[in-house]
Amino acid sequence: MTKLTGSPSIIDPDETSKAVREEQGAPTPWQDGTQEKSFAEVALELGGKSAEEARRTGAIDTADDQVESLFAPQYQTVNSPAHRAVWDRGVPVGEFESTQVKIAPEIHAAMDNAIDVVKRHRDAGTTYNDEGKITDQVMQDLADVGYWGLLVDKQYGGSGAPFAAFASFITRMATVDPTIAGLASVHGCIGAVDPVSAFGNDEQKERFLPKLASGERLSAFALTEPCAGSDLTALRTEAVLDGDHYLVTGEKLFITNVKLGRTVGLVCLIDGKPSVLVVDLPQEESEQFRLKDYGLWALKHTYNRGMVFNKFPVPVENLLKPIKGDGLTIAYHGLNLGRVSLCANAAGTMRAMLANMIPWSQYRVTYHQPIAKRELVQRRMGELSGLIVACDALVAWCAELIDKGYRGEMECVVAKIFGSEAQKHAAIELFMKTHGGRSFLHGHLFGDNVHEFLAPCIYEGEGEMLAMAFFKSLVKHHGKKYFEPVGKALAAAGIKKPNPLNPAHIMKLAPVAWPYAKWVIGRRLMFTAAPALPKMPAALRRHADYACQGLQKMALEISSTMSKFQLALADRQCRMEDLSSRCQTLITVLATTLYASRQTNEVLHEAADVFCQNQIAKLEGERATNSYYRQITELGDVIADGGFPGLEEIDAYEIMMPYEKEEPEE
Structure with a gap:
């Protein structure tokens, strides 16, 4: 076993025997039916579903099985805390506990420097370009302090940060800029970093990881297509071998962090089999490659685009070859890291909401009393604080499981669903209602970012x-x-x-x-x-x-x-x-x-x-x-007086449309 960032129990392909390597060319079970069918495929067949539906669902289930097989038995789903808590005789409480994250001084310094970079650009008004996107200068300044290499192993120029340290940092960064926090996950968790780290051979790691760590090549992962969302068996993008290159033809959609000159992990069909190519995008568009822009309310500060390939050449040595499985195996692997990062981002974003609510609630006076003294507002603050703590708990727990070597599939799904739903609820029911009409002003945290608050319910997998x-x-x-x-x-x-x-x-x-x-x-x-x-x-x-x-x-x-x-x-x-x-x-x-x-x-x-x-x-x-309402409103009162730890580190927000106030009664 070789320990890799975020994948401590994944087997290194370079340690695999020749016999196992030769097996990689064998068809997957859903292609020729020669291997044992998955549980889902068998169940659907017995249930009278069509052969096509059973085959397609079986393909997804098989990919899941193949990801499982990459992990040591004690770290697979059946031995995970969530699974055992239901089926074992007794809940393994110890496996639900997390410990305090210890961050090496050099990693902590890189994180502090990244925060300083973002705050400096924010205060100078240089965060966004004319399109409203994060500027290249911000990206480069973050690269200079090691932001993009946090999850890359030290031998390839990164920091080799434990995932638990990275996840807690995402929360911290999200209090300053959630988009920049999210881009760290796009690049390091679901972009090219994780696929190359977990499934690349030595030559591929040496070739790609240093550039990914330095920020010379920022990355994304290209899976979704116009006809393929949750049904990943509907992929149509193909790569055809032509000499020493694959010629890629097809279209990808809703791909975050895509610009000319960046790198993507591209899921495509090779000989009818889902595969992943590491693709360095060209510096200019051509007949072989072009970007596809569309109007998108969410993710407005980063580039989310489509990509259209027309016999675009990719070197054969850019093909990632998992020990078991195919491209879907690679695609599924990095998703769990992204799901935990999403929850971490939600924890930071909700902190920013709470830090915004407090000064407004103290400023806004109704009937000679600041609304901070009103039960409804106090309840909202108390409820929001609980959502934040729960997100923190899930992030700390799930990230530590990943670092221990667990696959963490079920646990990370819990974190993703809860984090996205908590953020949605907080934004609409707690934050917006407290700020009232001012929520919809240009420049308001809610009005400017409402789609950002809602979108996590969809990406990284729709909640239901x-x-x-x-x-x-x-x-x-x-x-x-x-x-x-x-x-x-x-x-x-x-x-x-x-x-x-x-x-x-x-x-x-x-x-x-x-x-x-x-x-x-x-x-x-x-x-x-x-x-x-x-x-x-x-x-x-x-x-x-x-x-x-x-x-x-x-x-x-x-x-x-x-x-x-x-x-x-x-x-x-x-x-x-x-x-x-x-x-x-x-x-x-x-x-x-x-x-x-x-x-x-x-x-x-x-x-x-x-x-x-x-x-x-x-x-x-x-x-x-009544006792619950009394407790939560008393908690909200304490929070309104600055009692929630860490909010003092978040810069104060401007009161929008201030007015001449009457002095509240004593």
């Missing part, structure tokens, strides 16, 4: 689609072990709907159904010991205990849902999303309580407490109590 992906990962092992044998037995016997009163049916199904019956009996009779929680405040301990109990109860409910709908479950998207969301909420509550418990600031304890109360009340279908 990801929730179903989470559910699939959660049930896959259970389904393959207990339900797939039953489905195959039914198909072999020609039984469409089993009848428990039919002796023939019983005889056919008993051998394969008994293991599942035994599991159900054992689970129902299972005695669950109290979770081994660390020392923590009493209120947070109650929430953690609730989350642990709830996660353990989910196993039977999920399994009974699988049993009820059987092969029709794939069409029950609403039920899958509901079960998934409840699991995610319980996981978020547990991670938040454990994270907050190791903080020394009591305001953070209170913020975590009211957040968990709110989440649990929603799960239970309960109304907020």
Whole structure:
């Protein structure tokens, strides 16, 4: 094993045997059907879906399996904290805890210098060019202080920062400029850095990584096409071998950080197989390559464009060859890093919202009282503080799992969905409503960035689609072990709907159904010991205990849902999303309580407490109590007086449309 940035348990392709390398040319299972079909493909076939739908879905599932196989067994999804919390007998509480990030002095200096660069340009009004995009000078100044090489290994000119340090820094940078924070993730997590670091051979790493680390070549990842979003089997961009080059033809869409002269990881079809080419874009457009501009409300400060290739030549040595799988394997690998970074960005952006709300709430007076003294505003501040702490908790936990070597698929999906939804809720329900009509002024944080606040719900995977992906990962092992044998037995016997009163049916199904019956009996009779929680405040301990109990109860409910709908479950998207969301909420509550418990600031304890109360009340279908309203408004009052730690580091915002005020009454 070779430890790589953000991928500590990925096997280095240069350590792979010749036999494994030769296997890379073999067709994938969904191409010729010679290899074992994935769980999803088998389930859809047994459920009567068309061969085409089963094949396409199976391709995605196979790519997921191949990513899994790149990780050591103890770090794969079935052994991840989120999966074990539901299916094991007892929640592995220790694997939900995170520790304080330790940042090496030289990495810390690079991060401080990057913050200084962005603040300097912001104060000088030189951040954006005439198109409203981040200027080349800002990009270069950030390159000069090592910003673009944070996740590149030291031997290739980068900093080799642990992902946990990088993720927490993204939060810090987002309080100054969320776009620049996001570009660090685009370049380092889902751009060319991760694919080359994790899947490149020695020659490719030597050739690409130094330029990516120095910022000479900023990067992006080109996956989406006009006809291929969530259905990645609909890819049409092709690369045809012609001598010592591939000739690429096709179109990519919604690609962030694309400019002439930059580098992209390009997903395309080679001999009908998804593959990834590292493509250095030309300095000028031509008949072989052109950029495609379109109007886009979100991501307005960076270049998000389409790319049109017409027999564009790419050297054959730019093809990345994973040990197992194909281009989809590479594409899926870096997504988890990007999902955690998205949540980290949301944590910083919401801090900026809170830092903006406080001076306005103290300035704005209604009926001779500043609105900071009004319960509704106090509740909003208290609620926002809880969302921030929860995001911080998920980022710290997920990033540490990545650094430990876990794949982190389920955990990172939780972070992405929660972070994007929290930011959306904060922007609309808490931030906008507090600022009222001024929210829509030019120059206002909300009015200028509303689409930026909403877009994360879509990119890095639309939330509800990801929730179903989470559910699939959660049930896959259970389904393959207990339900797939039953489905195959039914198909072999020609039984469409089993009848428990039919002796023939019983005889056919008993051998394969008994293991599942035994599991159900054992689970129902299972005695669950109290979770081994660390020392923590009493209120947070109650929430953690609730989350642990709830996660353990989910196993039977999920399994009974699988049993009820059987092969029709794939069409029950609403039920899958509901079960998934409840699991995610319980996981978020547990991670938040454990994270907050190791903080020394009591305001953070209170913020975590009211957040968990709110989440649990929603799960239970309960109304907020008077004591909850009293607690959250008292918390909001403390925050309005400057009690939330770290906000003092965020530069004050200008009061827009100031007016002559009456003095408030004592």
